[in-house]
Amino acid sequence: MTAISAKPKVQAEPAKRVQFDNALLPWLFLLPQLAVIVVFFYWPSVQAVQSSFFIEDPFGFGSTFVGMANYADALASREYRRIASFTAVFTVLVTFLSLAIGLLLAVKADAVIRGASAYKTLLISVYAIAPPVAGLIGMMFFDMHIGPFVQMAAWFGWNMQVGLNYFDTAFAMVFVSVWKQIPYNFIFFLSGLQAVPVSVREAAFIDCKNGWRRFRTVTLPLLMPTAFFLLIINITYALFDTFGIIDVMVKDKPANNPITLVYKVYNDGFRGNDLGGSSAQSVILMVVVFALTIVQFRFLEKRIHYG
Amino acid sequence: MKTTASIALLALGFSSVTATAQSTGITWWHGMGGANAEVINQLSTKFNESQSECAITPVSKGTYEEALASGIAAFRSGEQPNILQVFDAGAATIINAPGAVIPAEDLIVGAGHEFNRDAFIEGVRYFYADSEGKFVGMPFNSSAPIMYINTEAFEKAGVAAPKTWEEFEAAAPALKEAGYIPMTASQLTWQFTENFFSRHNIQFATNNNGYDSVEGTEMNLTDPNLIHMFEKLAEWKDAGLFAYYGAGWADNQTPFEQGKVAMWIGSSGSFGGLQKTATMPFSATFLPYWASVEGAGTNTFIGGAALFAMSGKSDAENACTASFFQFLTSPEIQKFYHQATGYVAITEAAYELAKSEGYYEEQPVAEVGIQQLMLPSGDWSKGYRLGFYPQIRSIMEREYNRIFAGETTVQEAFETIKTEGDALLARFAQTAG
Structure with a gap:
């Protein structure tokens, strides 16, 4: 979260400090927020960690302590490793493509003077579509028998079979996931671009005629705080929020189609009723995301200059 | 204030009505x-x-x-x-x-x-x-899994609807020549695996198909008859006699509705929907079986x-x-x-x-579904009771896709399903223990 808040370089004048007469009062104000976090985040996390050490009958009649066996089973499974590597590739592709296209569109839209708001509205409106609906639209586009995208691909000799061919399904999933996320990135990049002071732009314009170089050396560094924030958001999106899209696109029968780790957690836990195994997988995922976030803040954030 | 009170009174009145x-x-x-x-x-x-x-x-x-x-x-x-x-x-x-x-x-x-x-x-x-x-x-x-018949296709090809897979092999080339995909099927796990065992009266799993105990139950997935069935399916697919559109139910049903397919294996419950969606006249018959398998022809689960x-x-x-x-x-x-x-x-x-x-x-x-369920039953056509079975079905779906994509052989695929499936059964026995 520190990514969003700007760190003032120069010590600002001390803000007016609100004084509480009672030491307990601030805690009282914090209580609702804390309660929400504890009930909806910490408590389920603790439960997940706890049940990951057990093999349990779904109805809760009996459970057997198995130590790390659930973790060992997951990590040793070829299928799990296959899904993990797909998840990594999927996350990198979705994050990179949706950031890159979002940035490109934002830069172009920022340069438009006439009808700017019409362009922006058109680009942003996609964001209002819920992920399962996006998945549904995607599924119809890529339907084996009637999908217009499949017919278009056929002109180029590509016999696209989403749901049957691993690569084709992966392509369709990345396509729909990126399409869904572009507007979000677009909004942030556009507001980031509009925050670049006119004076800086004009000064840069005098110094350098090359538009690409100006973008690379002046605009981009000023956009970095936005980009870093979006990077984290997009990785989380690709890892977790694409669930609805994937579910709809594999028509709840994954077979040998690519799925992400989150979908596997759901599949084993809710469809397979294997609570122990599913909990162990979600703990693994939790650790990965935790590590990823630390790496990002430790190493990437240092290179970012907050204006 | 008055309105609130009267609403409350009204609500009270309602609740007392249901109570009385x-x-x-x-x-x-x-x-x-x-x-x-x-x-x-x-x-x-x-x-x-x-x-x-x-x-x-x-x-x-x-x-x-x-x-x-x-x-x-x-x-x-x-x-x-x-x-x-x-x-x-x-x-x-x-x-x-x-x-x-x-x-x-x-x-x-x-x-x-x-x-x-x-x-x-x-x-x-x-x-x-x-x-x-x-x-x-x-x-x-x-x-029950039954086979739907595109009657136009059979008239055009001049062949009769097959009762056995042997008859299917004989009739399918004529259907292909008449411009049809001879067959599609919507759920191979149900139609060609579970009910392959029931229709041919072959044991599906140890412990009386899983009914007697969860302890040590193993599936009979490397049965030579089952392997033969899928080798035939793969062979038919390569010869253009069978088309496979993945694990999704509708993807395999749609081409039949469009009149491109001569036979579609679906559910007896599909009949109501088909009446609305099929673009051609259709009838139905029992799920075929191999006449060469001794004792085959029993009812389905x-x-x-x-x-x-x-x-x-x-x-x-x-x-x-x-x-x-x-x-x-x-x-x-x-x-x-x-x-x-x-x-x-x-x-x-x-x-x-x-x-x-x-x-x-x-x-x-x-009537077809009921008649198929009323066929004489055998020892192994009564049912199966296998734990974590939805997950075992997912493994089957994965491997079947791989078979038809040519990524694995039928033998290897079933060995994988058996290994992973039996492991899940053992795991299920642990949860019950």
Whole structure:
């Protein structure tokens, strides 16, 4: 979260400090927020960690302590490793493509003077579509028998079979996931671009005629705080929020189609009723995301200059 | 202020009305959507109108799997419904949980009703029963995998609909020449695996197909007959006699509806929908079998789902659940449900009633599923009870896709399914232990 808040370089004048007469009062104000976090985040996390050490009958009649066996089973499974590597590739592709296209569109839209708001509205409106609906639209586009995208691909000799061919399904999933996320990135990049002071732009314009170089050396560094924030958001999106899209696109029968780790957690836990195994997988995922976030803040954030 | 008070008074009045009527409310969670959910609502209304002691409220919980997951979550927090609909593949999960359900037969007999197992048709009788034949689940919506026939295609090719796979091999090239894809199928796990065992009367799993114990159960997935079936399917696909569009049900049904396919293996319950969507005349016949396999030609397992009476409810509510089960099996209601949905009638009386009214002369396709379930049964066509079976099906779906993509051989695929599937069964035995 520190990514969003700007760190003032120069010590600002001390803000007016609100004084509480009672030491307990601030805690009282914090209580609702804390309660929400504890009930909806910490408590389920603790439960997940706890049940990951057990093999349990779904109805809760009996459970057997198995130590790390659930973790060992997951990590040793070829299928799990296959899904993990797909998840990594999927996350990198979705994050990179949706950031890159979002940035490109934002830069172009920022340069438009006439009808700017019409362009922006058109680009942003996609964001209002819920992920399962996006998945549904995607599924119809890529339907084996009637999908217009499949017919278009056929002109180029590509016999696209989403749901049957691993690569084709992966392509369709990345396509729909990126399409869904572009507007979000677009909004942030556009507001980031509009925050670049006119004076800086004009000064840069005098110094350098090359538009690409100006973008690379002046605009981009000023956009970095936005980009870093979006990077984290997009990785989380690709890892977790694409669930609805994937579910709809594999028509709840994954077979040998690519799925992400989150979908596997759901599949084993809710469809397979294997609570122990599913909990162990979600703990693994939790650790990965935790590590990823630390790496990002430790190493990437240092290179970012907050204006 | 006055209005608030009068509203409160009104609300009080309402609650006292329901209380004085003294009807016991029971809930029914199910996994049906669309038109079938509407029929469930109609059934409930019929039941509520037929008597005044009990009032049933049906609640749709999404898909079969979601209904089971919600039922489990609710049971763990003591909020379970009186009746939960559980599908065939989830049967082992709920039946093996000791004390999660009251066996339907005990419930009905305990409430003072009569219960006659023989009233149910052959194929329905055992699937949701325990190894002694006592009904644990109440069969509800039942279906059988049958083969739909594009009659135009067969006329054009000048061949007859096949009864066996040998006949299929003989007829398929003519259908292909007439410009049709000879065959597609919508759920290979159900039609070509589970029911391959039932139709050919071959043992599916040790421990009496899993009915006797969860301990050490293993699946017979490397049976040479089964391997042969899938090798043939792969061969037919390469020869253009069979087309495979993945694990999705509709992807394999659509080309049949479009009139491009001569034979489609679907569910007896697909018939209602097909009437609206098929662009050509169609009929149906039994799921084919290999005449070369000795003892083949037995009935198939029932697909679909059953109703389970969850434990932990008051006697009054259980009595209501029992009378609802009684109500469901009455010939009139069975006939109504059969005709409204396309699922088969589960009692002989209901079947005879529909027949005597001439229903099957109008709709011959509606009879195929029942007739297939009424075929003589063998030792291994009664049912199977395997834990974590929804996950085992997922493994099968994955490997079948790989077979038809040419990424693996049939032998290797089934060895993988057996290894991973048996491991899941062992894991399930651990949860029960």
